[in-house]
Every structure is written in C-alpha cells, then in structure tokens.
Amino acid sequence: MTTERADPMAPRPYAVERARQETQDTFTLELYPVNGARAVPFAPGQFNMLYLFGVGEVPISISGDPAQPQTLVHTTRVVGTVTRTMRQLRVGDTLGVRGPFGNPWPVEEAFGSDLVIVAGGIGLAPLRPVLYRVLAQREKFGKVVLLYGTRSPEDILFRRELEQWRASFELDVHVTVDRAVGRWRGNVGVVTTLIPRAPFDPLSTLAVVCGPEVMMRFTALELLKRGVAREHIYLSMERNMKCGIGLCGHCQFGPTFVCKDGPVFRYDRIEAFFGKREL
Amino acid sequence: METLERILAEHSFFAHLELRHLQLLVGCASNVRFPAGQFICREGQEANQFYLIRQGKAAVEIMTPQRGPIAIQTLEEGDVLGWSWLIPPYHWHFDVRAVELTRAIALDAKCLRSKCEEDLKLGYELLKRFAHVMQERLQATRLQLLDVYGAPAKQARGRS
Numbered sequence: 001m002t003t004e005r006a007d008p009m010a011p012r013p014y015a016v017e018r019a020r021q022e023t024q025d026t027f028t029l030e031l032y033p034v035n036g037a038r039a040v041p042f043a044p045g046q047f048n049m050l051y052l053f054g055v056g057e058v059p060i061s062i063s064g065d066p067a068q069p070q071t072l073v074h075t076t077r078v079v080g081t082v083t084r085t086m087r088q089l090r091v092g093d094t095l096g097v098r099g100p101f102g103n104p105w106p107v108e109e110a111f112g113s114d115l116v117i118v119a120g121g122i123g124l125a126p127l128r129p130v131l132y133r134v135l136a137q138r139e140k141f142g143k144v145v146l147l148y149g150t151r152s153p154e155d156i157l158f159r160r161e162l163e164q165w166r167a168s169f170e171l172d173v174h175v176t177v178d179r180a181v182g183r184w185r186g187n188v189g190v191v192t193t194l195i196p197r198a199p200f201d202p203l204s205t206l207a208v209v210c211g212p213e214v215m216m217r218f219t220a221l222e223l224l225k226r227g228v229a230r231e232h233i234y235l236s237m238e239r240n241m242k243c244g245i246g247l248c249g250h251c252q253f254g255p256t257f258v259c260k261d262g263p264v265f266r267y268d269r270i271e272a273f274f275g276k277r278e279l
Numbered sequence: 280m281e282t283l284e285r286i287l288a289e290h291s292f293f294a295h296l297e298l299r300h301l302q303l304l305v306g307c308a309s310n311v312r313f314p315a316g317q318f319i320c321r322e323g324q325e326a327n328q329f330y331l332i333r334q335g336k337a338a339v340e341i342m343t344p345q346r347g348p349i350a351i352q353t354l355e356e357g358d359v360l361g362w363s364w365l366i367p368p369y370h371w372h373f374d375v376r377a378v379e380l381t382r383a384i385a386l387d388a389k390c391l392r393s394k395c396e397e398d399l400k401l402g403y404e405l406l407k408r409f410a411h412v413m414q415e416r417l418q419a420t421r422l423q424l425l426d427v428y429g430a431p432a433k434q435a436r437g438r439s
Contacts, residue, residue: 120427121427121428150428151426151428151429179349179423181347181348181349181350182347184350185379187353188338188351189352190422192419193415193419211427211428214422
C-alpha cells in the first residue's frame with residue numbers, strides 16, 4: 001500500500017479522541033493526527049507501531065474501518081508495561097504512531113466466492129476491518145461467515161456490533177465460548193467445532209484466520225478437513241516485531257519477517273514451518 | 280413421510296451402516312422432545328439412552344457448589360449425545376440440559392447393548408463410530424484446557 005510517510009522510523013504524533021474499555025482486559029483507542037496532519041490510509045490486517053513516549057513502543061493491529069482512515073482505531077489487550085500504561089490514556093493525550101506496516105488480508109480474492117472469517121479471542125480486532133470492507137461491498141461476496149470463539153461470555157469483543165451484524169442478515173455470525181456460567185444461551189466449545197457445520201461451500205471459499213497460534217493451527221486443519229484448499233487459507237502470524245520494516249530481524253519466522261512479509265500469510269507458504277517448536 | 284429408519288439412515292453418524300444393522304437400531308429408537316430448561320440426563324443416573332439431536336441445542340454441564348452449573352459444551356443438530364451407555368457401570372457423567380426446545384432420536388441403550396452382544400459386528404461398528412466422536416471431543420477438550428485466550432507471557436500485537 002502506498003503511504004506518504006517519509007521516514008518509517010519516525011513516529012507521527014496522534015491524540016486520543018476516544019478511549020473505551022471493551023472487556024475486563026481489552027480496550028480501544030480512537031486516535032487522530034495532531035497539527036492537522038493528513039490521515040494515512042491503511043488496509044485490513046495491517047498494524048501500527050504505537051509509541052508511548054518514555055515508556056515504549058508496541059505493534060498493534062488496526063481494528064477500525066479502512067474507509068475512515070482519519071480515525072485510527074486500535075484495540076488491544078493489557079499484557080505488559082506499555083499496554084498497561086496505554087490503557088490509562090485519556091482524551092487529548094498524545095502518542096506516536098509509525099505505520100501502517102505489513103501485508104493485508106486479501107479481501108478482494110474472495111470476490112465471487114464465500115468468505116469464512118475465523119477469529120479467536122482478541123484476534124477479532126485485526127479482522128474487524130475485513131468485516132467493514134465486506135459490508136461496504138457485500139454484493140461482491142457469496143456467503144460471509146464469521147466464526148468467533150473466546151474464553152467466556154464476558155470476554156466477547158465488540159458485542160454490540162456482533163449483535164448488529166447477526167441481526168442484519170448480511171453475515172452468518174456464530175459465537176462460541178470455551179466455558180459459560182449463568183444465563184449464556186449460545187454455543188459452548190472451541191471455535192474449531194463450529195467449522196464442520198458452518199454454512200459455506202468449501203470448494204469456493206476463502207478463509208481468513210486470526211487468533212492464538214495454536215487455535216489457528218487447529219482451525220487450519222479443520223478447514224482442510226472440510227475441504228478448503230490450502231492456498232485459500234490465510235493466517236495472521238504474531239512475533240516480536242520492533243522495526244516494522246524487516247530490518248531488525250526480531251520477528252523472523254523461518255525465512256520470512258512477520259512485520260514485512262506478514263503478518264498475513266497464505267497457509268501453504270508457511271505450512272512447512274508453522275507450528276514448529278524451534279520457530 | 281419421515282420414518283425413523285429414514286432419519287437414522289440419513290444421519291451422518293450411521294452413514295454406510297448395513298441395512299440389517301440399521302433395522303436393528305430402528306427397533307431401539309424413538310422420537311423425543313425436551314422443552315427449554317429440561318434435563319435430558321443427570322449426572323450419576325443410569326445411562327439407558329443415547330441421542331441423535333435433530334433440532335435445538337443442549338448444554339453439557341457440570342454442577343459446582345460455588346459457581347452453579349458450568350456449561351462446557353453445547354450440542355446441536357446432527358450431534359450425538361452420550362456414550363456412557365457403552366461403558367460400565369453405565370452412568371451419566373454430566374448433566375445435559377436443553378437450552379432451547381430440542382428434538383432428538385433416543386436410542387434405548389439396554390436394548391442396544393444386548394443386540395451388540397449378540398451381533399459383534401454391529402457392536403464393533405457402533406464402537407468405531409463412538410470412538411470417532413470421543414476423539415473429536417477429546418481434541419476439543421484439550422484445546423479448551425490450553426486456555427488459548429488466556430493472558431500471554433509477553434507483549435503481543437493487539438492479540439492475546
């Protein structure tokens with residue numbers, strides 16, 4: 001994707017327009033460029049490096065609508081010092097942004113066929129831009145199925161949007177949780193158990209998968225079992241990304257760098273080293 | 280018209296079963312329905328049936344003293360419910376409750392067990408099919424045990 005950034009290593013200042021707690025340990029920041037700077041377009045699946053001055057920099061996927069790049073939306077989970085501090089940002093606070101980086105989801109490859117979106121946990125965040133893009137041109141796709149698995153009903157991300165999407169009949173939305181207590185009336189079980197009965201034609205389907213690596217591994221196997229071709233399965237990998245442009249080598253994954261060659265990979269291109277404990 | 284024989288023959292669990300075996304099974308089968316909230320089976324009770332769910336949803340639950348019932352799995356149309364009837368002492372290991380109106384084919388296990396003893400080929404066929412269901416459930420349970428959506432050890436890119 002063409003961007004206007006002159007130096008990919010120089011952060012641009014953004015300010016917090018809105019901060020929202022999504023679940024107990026996830027939050028969303030909506031950011032806008034300060035000093036009237038122009039927004040940088042992005043594609044679904046790309047990520048930015050977010051820099052908290054004096055604290056550190058972390059790679060975080062973009063979870064907003066690619067048709068509205070003037071508002072940069074990031075949803076993440078509190079897992080370390082930077083994200084813990086990031087959660088405390090308030091409206092008007094500033095941070096640095098580098099990016100967008102990485103390969104996007106090949107949404108257009110699914111034109112004319114079914115699209116299966118499999119998300120696990122906070123893996124729904126990098127896939128939400130796909131859903132926005134699909135809904136903006138819904139007529140170009142066959143069936144569009146979202147299979148979303150998470151830990152418990154309390155951990156469901158973007159709950160209101162999931163309900164809207166389900167009610168709109170534009171998407172087939174299936175949510176499952178690993179365990180449930182109380183009034184939950186939905187599915188219980190791992191997300192892979194949704195695949196055998198999901199309404200799509202495996203011979204004419206593109207699948208995009210994002211979540212913890214072990215979840216993606218079993219999801220890919222289940223999709224293959226259902227009959228989806230290897231070259232029609234895409235996964236978003238995760239490694240320790242630092243520079244974002246394939247120079248530092250921190251995110252090396254086999255012969256590739258996740259920040260530059262990924263994070264979205266075609267399954268058959270990484271299958272040989274996907275799941276290898278040495279990598 | 281939908282007959283029990285046709286329903287069983289069309290169910291993936293009984294795919295490619297010999298006709299004579301299918302007819303034996305029909306003799307042990309009946310249509311059942313469970314309104315939402317009704318228990319289909321209770322932990323500790325005798326497991327005298329297994330079910331092929333035709334419609335609706337049922338939750339496999341474990342009762343805990345502090346947290347109440349915890350749902351660990353839901354079963355839907357096309358799923359097989361129950362293998363405790365195969366394994367002595369033939370008692371259910373979980374509660375199963377209809378989450379919504381659930382229709383199923385119940386197979387009388389006492390009747391089936393004796394037929395399996397008499398016809399070992401039928402017994403082996405059923406055991407192979409249940410072993411497949413068990414393997415799938417075991418695999419899913421292992422994934423659940425991994426708690427893959429739990430907090431990771433280090434910083435990650437917008438994911439767990």
